[in-house]
Amino acid sequence: MMTAHNLLHRFRDLAIAVFGIVGVWWLYISIASVPTFLLPTPQSVGQALWTLVQSGDIWAHLGATLSVVLIGLASGVALGIVCGALLAHFDKLRAWLDGLLLFLQTAPKIALAPLFLIWFGLGLLSKVILVISLVFFPVLIGTMLGVRSVAPSLHDLARILKLSAWRSFVSIELPNAAADILAGVRVGSLQAVVGAILAEWLSSKVGLGYLMIMANSTFNAPLLFAAVALTVGIGIVMYFLIESIEMRVLHWRMSHD
Secondary structure, rough: OOHHHHHHHHHHHHHHHHHHHHHHHHHHHHHOOOOOOOOOOOHHHHEEEEEEEOOHHHHHHHHHHHHHHHHHHHHHHHHHHHHHHHHHHOOOHHHHHHHHHHHHHHHHHHHHHHHHHHHOOOOOOHHHHHHHHHHHHHHHHHHHHHHOOOOOHHHHHHOOOOOOOOHHHHHHHHOOOHHHHHHHHHHHHHHHHHHHHHHHHHOOOHHHHHHHHHHOOOOOHHHHHHHHHHHHHHHHHHHHHHHHHHHHHHHHHHHHH
């Protein structure tokens, strides 16, 4: 289980890694004659970020991307937990859907993304559905593994107490499957960021993905790197936020066992 001490160590290691990357980046540019349109300096990227902040444009782009990420992540997690719990309980249903789920899981989402635009339009819905398709499967698998690994004695206890299927799931299976579910959510959160950026590449007039495309088309390398840095930052923050939630949930569960 992730502890607060381990979480602080992760933050420290991440900070060291970031400073190390920026240091190597700056040193390489100082030694080699690299054109700025290929690899801008860290200072120019920082200036591009500051310009976005000063102009206020950063909030519109961040808000658009975060809305797609959060809506898609929440929907994908909810759908993955429900479907994972059903498949964990019904072996025949899992056998019938196994081939379909395998096909959908392995299908390259970058190839399906244009189809989502045709089917669901150019607005928010198509972007959210693309994110859901990336989040759904890690959460589904985590839920299935977690529910199926619940000790048989706990199922016996539920039968003795004559708990309904819903009550048994909420009070016994879900808490005991929390670690596996949250592991799937961690993976899904990173996939959600990737899906949102991909969707904005294909169809958007605002968002970090759109900012990347605009910067690339105008050969504005500092702005492109700034958009990438913001995207990486979102992914890292979401990952650590979910790890923090996992730490609290699992600590609560252990204190009530």
